[in-house]
Amino acid sequence: MKLNPKMLLVAVIFVALIVGYYWYLSSRPGNNAESKGDLTAVQKVTTANLEKDYPKTPREVLKTYNEIQTCFYNEEYTEEELLEMVAQARSLLDPALLERNPEEAYLANLKADIASYRQEGKKITNITIDSSNDVRKETVGNEDYAYINCVYYVREGSSYEVIPETYLLHKDADGKWKILAFSLQSKEQGE
Numbered sequence: 001m002k003l004n005p006k007m008l009l010v011a012v013i014f015v016a017l018i019v020g021y022y023w024y025l026s027s028r029p030g031n032n033a034e035s036k037g038d039l040t041a042v043q044k045v046t047t048a049n050l051e052k053d054y055p056k057t058p059r060e061v062l063k064t065y066n067e068i069q070t071c072f073y074n075e076e077y078t079e080e081e082l083l084e085m086v087a088q089a090r091s092l093l094d095p096a097l098l099e100r101n102p103e104e105a106y107l108a109n110l111k112a113d114i115a116s117y118r119q120e121g122k123k124i125t126n127i128t129i130d131s132s133n134d135v136r137k138e139t140v141g142n143e144d145y146a147y148i149n150c151v152y153y154v155r156e157g158s159s160y161e162v163i164p165e166t167y168l169l170h171k172d173a174d175g176k177w178k179i180l181a182f183s184l185q186s187k188e189q190g191e
Contacts, residue, residue, distance in 0.1 A: 041070070042077045046084040050091050058146035058169045058177045059132050065092050065179060066127045066150065072110065073117050073124050086110065094170050094178035125160070126153040144171035145180070 039047065045068050055061040068089045071077065077085070086107055090098060101109075117123075128151045136147040145168060152163040164185035169177045 040075070041067070042075050042081050042085065045071050045088055046081055048088065050088060054176050055092075057132065058135050058137075058148050058167075059129055061092055061169060061177045061179065062129050062148055062150060062167055065089060066129070068092075070124050070127065072114055073122070082111075083107075092179055094172070094180040096170075097178075097180055120156055122154050122156045122161075124152055125155045127151070128153075145169065146171075146177060149185075 048064075050064070055064050068085055071085055072082075072089075086103070090103065090106065093101075130149045134149070138145045138147075148167050148169065150165050150167060152165070154161045154163060165182050166185060167179055168181040168183075170180040171177055
């Protein structure tokens with residue numbers, strides 16, 4: 001059987017297109033090792049671009065904030081990574097809350113709290129956040145607010161602590177939900 005030069009050229013072009021398309025799919029952004037979950041929890045937090053991909057809803061803001069909190073208390077990290085996580089956490093806070101908690105005081109209090117948790121052998125084992133349907137929104141004047149409940153489950157040895165908190169978020173002038181305040185609810189102890 002004799003190969004037709006035109007058929008051979010078509011076959012080579014077809015193979016080249018398949019190989020080129022495979023290379024394109026495997027090398028495009030979003031297909032690298034970082035996006036496939038090879039990053040640690042701390043790296044996921046520190047590499048998130050909250051300026052570009054700011055959470056859209058109060059629930060998403062609280063979910064992002066809690067991912068950072070879990071890293072603070074459960075993960076190992078460098079001082080540089082701690083500072084990067086603090087910057088990420090503070091970017092989710094309302095300016096009024098930031099004003100009441102200057103960065104130096106925030107960092108000092110956080111470090112003391114983390115040290116206490118670690119000394120007591122505590123770990124955050126789970127966090128539940130109200131569903132989107134349970135988020136209570138209010139408008140006061142021209143300002144939008146949202147109340148959302150969150151429950152932290154903290155293990156210490158064989159016992160656990162249930163820590164319910166209510167967060168108040170405020171929608172800023174750019175339409176971003178920011179954490180304005182939070183209040184600790186009554187605690188329940190379990191064995």
